[in-house]
Amino acid sequence: MPSPPTDCLFLKACRSEPVPRPPVWMMRQAGRYLPEYRAVRARADFLTLCRTPDLAMEVTLQPVDLLGVDAAVIFSDILVVLEAIGQTVLFEEKTGPRITNPVQHEEDLTSLKTSGIPESLPYVYQSIRQVSAALSPRGIPVIGFAGAPFTLAAYAIEGKTSRDFHRTRQFMHARPGIFSRLLDLLADAVTEHLLAQIAAGAAAVQIFESWGGILGSEEYARRILPGLQKIVSRLRDHAPVILYVNGSPQHLGSMKASGATVLSVDWRLPLNEVRRIIGPGVALQGNLDPTALYAPPAQIAHITRAMLSAHPAPGHIANLGHGILPDIPVEHARAFIDTVRNPRPV
Amino acid sequence: MPSPPTDCLFLKACRSEPVPRPPVWMMRQAGRYLPEYRAVRARADFLTLCRTPDLAMEVTLQPVDLLGVDAAVIFSDILVVLEAIGQTVLFEEKTGPRITNPVQHEEDLTSLKTSGIPESLPYVYQSIRQVSAALSPRGIPVIGFAGAPFTLAAYAIEGKTSRDFHRTRQFMHARPGIFSRLLDLLADAVTEHLLAQIAAGAAAVQIFESWGGILGSEEYARRILPGLQKIVSRLRDHAPVILYVNGSPQHLGSMKASGATVLSVDWRLPLNEVRRIIGPGVALQGNLDPTALYAPPAQIAHITRAMLSAHPAPGHIANLGHGILPDIPVEHARAFIDTVRNPRPV
Numbered sequence: 001m002p003s004p005p006t007d008c009l010f011l012k013a014c015r016s017e018p019v020p021r022p023p024v025w026m027m028r029q030a031g032r033y034l035p036e037y038r039a040v041r042a043r044a045d046f047l048t049l050c051r052t053p054d055l056a057m058e059v060t061l062q063p064v065d066l067l068g069v070d071a072a073v074i075f076s077d078i079l080v081v082l083e084a085i086g087q088t089v090l091f092e093e094k095t096g097p098r099i100t101n102p103v104q105h106e107e108d109l110t111s112l113k114t115s116g117i118p119e120s121l122p123y124v125y126q127s128i129r130q131v132s133a134a135l136s137p138r139g140i141p142v143i144g145f146a147g148a149p150f151t152l153a154a155y156a157i158e159g160k161t162s163r164d165f166h167r168t169r170q171f172m173h174a175r176p177g178i179f180s181r182l183l184d185l186l187a188d189a190v191t192e193h194l195l196a197q198i199a200a201g202a203a204a205v206q207i208f209e210s211w212g213g214i215l216g217s218e219e220y221a222r223r224i225l226p227g228l229q230k231i232v233s234r235l236r237d238h239a240p241v242i243l244y245v246n247g248s249p250q251h252l253g254s255m256k257a258s259g260a261t262v263l264s265v266d267w268r269l270p271l272n273e274v275r276r277i278i279g280p281g282v283a284l285q286g287n288l289d290p291t292a293l294y295a296p297p298a299q300i301a302h303i304t305r306a307m308l309s310a311h312p313a314p315g316h317i318a319n320l321g322h323g324i325l326p327d328i329p330v331e332h333a334r335a336f337i338d339t340v341r342n343p344r345p346v
Numbered sequence: 347m348p349s350p351p352t353d354c355l356f357l358k359a360c361r362s363e364p365v366p367r368p369p370v371w372m373m374r375q376a377g378r379y380l381p382e383y384r385a386v387r388a389r390a391d392f393l394t395l396c397r398t399p400d401l402a403m404e405v406t407l408q409p410v411d412l413l414g415v416d417a418a419v420i421f422s423d424i425l426v427v428l429e430a431i432g433q434t435v436l437f438e439e440k441t442g443p444r445i446t447n448p449v450q451h452e453e454d455l456t457s458l459k460t461s462g463i464p465e466s467l468p469y470v471y472q473s474i475r476q477v478s479a480a481l482s483p484r485g486i487p488v489i490g491f492a493g494a495p496f497t498l499a500a501y502a503i504e505g506k507t508s509r510d511f512h513r514t515r516q517f518m519h520a521r522p523g524i525f526s527r528l529l530d531l532l533a534d535a536v537t538e539h540l541l542a543q544i545a546a547g548a549a550a551v552q553i554f555e556s557w558g559g560i561l562g563s564e565e566y567a568r569r570i571l572p573g574l575q576k577i578v579s580r581l582r583d584h585a586p587v588i589l590y591v592n593g594s595p596q597h598l599g600s601m602k603a604s605g606a607t608v609l610s611v612d613w614r615l616p617l618n619e620v621r622r623i624i625g626p627g628v629a630l631q632g633n634l635d636p637t638a639l640y641a642p643p644a645q646i647a648h649i650t651r652a653m654l655s656a657h658p659a660p661g662h663i664a665n666l667g668h669g670i671l672p673d674i675p676v677e678h679a680r681a682f683i684d685t686v687r688n689p690r691p692v
Contacts, residue, residue: 163509166671169637173645213593216613216635247559249595250614267562268596289562291515299519325512 005139005203010071014204014240014262016283016315022308023070024340025143026333027244028323029063030075033333036062046091050076056127057134064140066330067337071141071204074128074197078147078208081189082156084120085112095160102159103171106178109185117189118196125200132201141204143242144197148209149186149231150224156182165214172223180223187227191234198239205235206242206264213247217254225254232259242285246322252277266321267292271311283315288336290320293328297335304339351485351549356417360550360586360608362629362661368654369416370686371489372679373590374669375409376421379679382408392437396422402473403480410486412676413683417487417550420474420543424493424554427535428502430466431458441506448505449517452524455531463535464542471546478547487550489588490543494555495532495577496570502528511560518569526569533573537580544585551581552588552610559593563600571600578605588631592668598623612667613638617657629661634682636666639674643681650685 005011009023031037037059041049049055056075063069079089079097088100103109118125124144131142147155154168155161162168172179194205207228212220228243235241236259243260245251247268255263256278263282265274267289274284292303308318318340324333351357355369377383383405387395395401402421409415425435425443434446449455464471470490477488493501500514501507508514518525540551553574558566574589581587582605589606591597593614601609602624609628611620613635620630638649654664664686670679 161509163507166637169635170640173635173638173641213614217615217619219613219635247593267565268559269563273563289515289519289565291512292519294516295519 005136005141008070008139008141008203010141010317011203011240013315013317014242014283016281018314021343022311022316022318022340024318024337025069025071025073026063026320026324026336027073029067029069029073030059031324032326033324033328033330034062034066035330036066046077050080051123053123053127053130056123057130060127060131060142061134064135067334068341069337071143072131072135073143073145073206074124074131074202076124076127076145078145078151078210079155080121080124081117081146081186081193082152084117084193085114085185085189087112087156097155097160099155099159103153103156103182106175109178109182112185114185114188117192121193121196124193125196128197128200128202132203136201142202143204143206144194144200144202145206145208146190146193146197148207148212148224148243149183149190149227150212150215150220151208151210152186152190153179153182154211154214156186165211169214172219176223183224183227187231191231194231194235195238198235202239204240204242204261206244207231207260209243209245209248212245212251215251217250220251221254221257225257228254228258228260236261244285256282262317264317264319268321271307271316275311275313283317284311285317285319287319287321290322290325290328293320293324293332293336295332297332300332300335301339304336305343308340308343351482351487354416354485354487354549356487356663357549357586359661359663360588360629362627364660367689368662368664368686370664370683371415371417371419372409372666372670372682373419375413375415375419376405377670378672379670379674379676380408380412381676382412392423396426397469399469399473399476402469403476406473406477406488407480410481413680414687415683417489418477418481419489419491419552420470420477420548422470422473422491424491424497424556425501426467426470427463427492427498427532427539430463430539431460431531431535433458433502443501443506445501445505449499449502449528452521455524455528458531460531460534463538467539467542470539471542474543474546474548478549482547488548489550489552490540490546490548491552491554492536492539492543494553494558494570494589495529495536495573496558496561496566497554497556498532498536499525499528500557500560502532511557515560518565522569529570529573533577537577540577540581541584544581548585550586550588550607552590553577553606555589555591555594558591558597561597563596566597567600567603571603574600574604574606582607590631602628608663610663610665614667617653617662621657621659629663630657631663631665633665633667636668636671636674639666639670639678639682641678643678646678646681647685650682651689654686654689
């Protein structure tokens, strides 16, 4: 197995080392906005794609080859961990994922699998091995990922996505003991899954706390942060850990305290303000509003340059603040990528 | 018409004057969690209730009589302004409001009404007159309200609620000129509607920026704040103005800069942290997580006392951080209210 590149732009930026320009990639860069992705999806549904390493590799490589991003992110889903612990996850086209056996009672918890998680997800690691083998000679790293325990618990309890996650928060307030056991179980599963991805060749791993923003800062620091710290402490010696938290200016203190190598932030606060709040010692990833890619390309170049100038120091990985949307024109995504690669066009 | 009380707990707290204890009310306190409300709704649908002053008065008074809150909030909806400017709003039981003619093109904008808004909403003012007449002798104020321009624009464009308001943000980025005209039109309509509510007897008015948290701090300060400042400047000499912004730690600077008398904040940050960020000179309202009311009553009393102790100084109105949820047991709401009224039970 070829080793992942260690001195590429992306990994240098993770370590806050000087780089000639920030590396750039996009969350959900292997996705529907690419006609080439849609062509593969016309032949295979989402789960088949996840579970077939040759197909997962094909779509993982597309944005690298077509757009010139500086890192690949393995094609998978944050919810595969819920499948691995025994939930049934349906990936439906229009409505998003749905879990047919959500956690509602203590018994639902005791029926979940608590060990041997990686044995259920061999296809993820095989996909990473193949992508890593293909990209290592080109000096491009592959990023593995998983959902954070709270975000996974929110799906596990609600059974679907939600705006306010009322049922999850009700569960947390009304049955704090069971909620805490669910978080612990998920933290162990996530750790095992991420360690296996690193062993398969992932040069870095990202933890998606997509829905943590619904919680208050004290609640998060008290109930959620300890689990994150445990996960990060077990991963950090093996690969850089990126922690993504969406819609959460209130959690910047917890994000820093997690021990993550890189904090991936959204567009709620400009990068200079985030840096002012968290101080030095951790790299930042982000943070263009994905809906800003609906603007004309000249405007995209303008706001991308503004984002870059908000963090001119080392320790910045350019990205969006959330996944790229399926109806963004490819030329608009290209305007973002190209502006980072050539911030001062001649 | 009796004048609204000027030295009640609520209005003193709005002015940050010393009070023996903080006043308390709850957003959506006239709502489904009350069996007495459900009994009225069994006889009349939501819109009929809004448009029939006797019924609106009945449900507006219920939480005052049943729970002992310190202010009434008129039974109405933030979307009546969209109706008044010419959108068709359907209030559906399960799915929430739906607008059948959303703003999609420039022509949709030119067909909207830009003046004479209050002439379309006489029932709101009549309801306020009746509630004010009933409550003034008891020294209890009635609060009027409206949606903030961005939140109304989000409904006007999406046609329904949304988690991410992608269409609204797409509109903002792709057609900023039309978006800005829509905001201006809504700011004028909101101002007229709130002035008419004050004239009818509202002792204070609250502006609901329910969905502003989806925007970044700079975007909000540049595109949204100037309209808010214009609205507040036209209202502030007539009555205290409460600005509610949901999920928006990044907007605290803009909220303060709006000139509002009171900032109503959610549970994302504790009140002492909010106070540290915004400094003195403006009262705070909030901020219990409404899902914390699913906890057992003893625990509700505990977290309510913790909330109160986070802001011991004058200038605090106790409230939830968002509307009370329809399936909260009344005894749990009562535990919150009673704890504020008697924070140190013997």
